[in-house]
Amino acid sequence: MSRMSGIGQYVPGDSSVHRLDAAAKIGVVAAFTVALFVVRGFAGLAALGAVVAAAIAISRVPVRAVARGLRAVGFIMVVTIVFNMVRWQPTEALVRLGPLAIDGAGLRMGLFFAARILLLVTGTSLLTLTTSPVQLAGGIERVLAPLKRVRVPVGDLAMTLTIALRFIPTTAEEAEQIMTAQQARGASFDAGGPIARARAYAPVLVPLFFQLFRRADALATAMEARCYRGSEGRTRLVESRMGTADWVAMLVSGGVVIAVGVLL
């Protein structure tokens, strides 16, 4: 399953960033995102960039793992810069290209937006890089806990999320098996154009979904047999609590948002 590598896949570790409570980390990332959108100039972005760089250094997550996630947004960043800097009626033309021109103000704006995207993706992927999916699901549950008052089934949602995470490898294995079986019957998944290739996956998806529904039914029976009846009255093997360090991290990041918003 090594083929499944995406943005911000968990890198196990024991740094203070890893140990921070998932709910606290979600809070910090939320504050950081707000800060990114209230800053008005490059000085603010630079300050936030320094914060991210420090967090990466403390987390000891390999820079390569962080960079892997950025490749996906590289294209968006380039498009952002190009569309902002090329103008019909430049106010301060740097280079003229026939009727078009590269505009100085546009270039600065493009770079500003691109840098914002870069920091946004880096900051949020640091959350998933340093938090295991299970802790993340638990964190989301506790962050959303107030919604229980308005009858949002937060516990069930978190349970659904956990089960989805648990079944990703199993489902990938099953898909692989079905693909091998179809290949043995002469199916090919890499011939032809994109439409032909997409169509080749239909005979894989149909049995895969069939299998998933069967499994969901059996799993529901097994969960009932193990006394699952919603999140009401459930206890946890590991009860997560917000510690002093978590509250400090939340307060500091809140302070940074206000400071950056006011000053820069």
Added chain:
Amino acid sequence: MIRFESVSFRYRADAPLALDDVCVTLEAGEVVAVVGANGSGKSTLARLCDGLLEPTSGRVLVDGIDTAAPESLWDVRSMVGMVFQDPDDQIVGTVVEEDCAFGPENIGVPSAEIRVRVDSSLAAVGLQGLERREPHLLSEGQKQRLAVAGALAMRPRYLVFDEPTAMLDPAGRRAVLEITERLARAEGHGVLVVSHDITGIARADRVIGLDSGRVVFDGGPDGLLGDAGMMALLGLALSPAARLAAALRERGLDVPLSAADAESLVASLWR
């Protein structure tokens, strides 16, 4: 004791009876094998034990508690642990210890107590040291032992296994079989095993044979293994070792028919 009192069951109003007037019992400390051809009602019987299904008529009592009573349903389910055929269909947690903790979490056991139960349950099935392992990295046999540990962590009095070894290789099968027997003999659990595995049947204390939803056999394994007609009716075939044991008996040697695998046959010949 789990007691079936003239239990009949049908899945839909217009469907034929899946179980027809079944009266059986399961005592603490005994291993009972349930056998029968496909569609004979074995899995239905298993699912009736803990209220996953409710009888259409008759009653199922677990230590005197009616499984059809909604107010005591969760008590019944925590008293009767279930293990199903495909381990992947019953593992919920993303790591071993988390899955093992799922049952006790659901019935609101305090964290410290869950930790104790998880550790002892994993040790009982020989999975200690794999607490943080992800389930998809376990072998099929280990996954099934995890499912057993998950049921044990509920501290049940009875364990019901629905073809627990069908997906396992011989080594995994033997391991699960030994665990079930130890749970009954040493720990005093009542164990009900739905099985096609002749070795498991031979080692059970009692065998219940089902045919088209009716109980056609209820007795010791020797009585069943010696009855060729009944074996055929229940869709069972003697293992090569048991056939040899039967042939030796015909020639006057005192070999028990329950010597269904080579090891126990050799052991009983040497005795």
